[in-house]
Amino acid sequence: MLSWFRRKNTEVISKVDLEIALNTKEQCPCGSRLFYRGPAGGMALNVKCAECGVKYWYAPPFTPCTIDNPDAVYNRKHPLRLSEM
Ligand SMILES: [Zn+2]
Numbered sequence: 001m002l003s004w005f006r007r008k009n010t011e012v013i014s015k016v017d018l019e020i021a022l023n024t025k026e027q028c029p030c031g032s033r034l035f036y037r038g039p040a041g042g043m044a045l046n047v048k049c050a051e052c053g054v055k056y057w058y059a060p061p062f063t064p065c066t067i068d069n070p071d072a073v074y075n076r077k078h079p080l081r082l083s084e085m
Helices: 002-007 016-022
Strands: 036-040 042-051 055-060 063-065 075-080
Touching: 016 055, 016 063
Parallel strands: none
Antiparallel strands: 036 042, 036 075, 042 055, 055 063
C-alpha cells in the first residue's frame, strides 16, 4: 500500500489495474476502500480516495480514470465505500 503511495507520482497505473481495483474490488489501488463523494452526472461519479487523495472518474462498467478537480467539490466529512454512494 505504502509503496504505491510513494511512487504514484512517477508511475502511471495501467487502465486494467485501475479497472480491477475500482470496478471489481471497489478499492483504490492504494488499498483504501473509503472515498469522498464528489460531483455526479448521469451514471458517473467523481470520487476522491480518503487515504491517498487521488481523484477518479468512476462509472462502472466503464474503465475509471484519474481526474483533477478542486478539493472543494468533494464531501470530505463523510468517507464512504463505493457501494454506499
Ligand atoms: Zn488511494
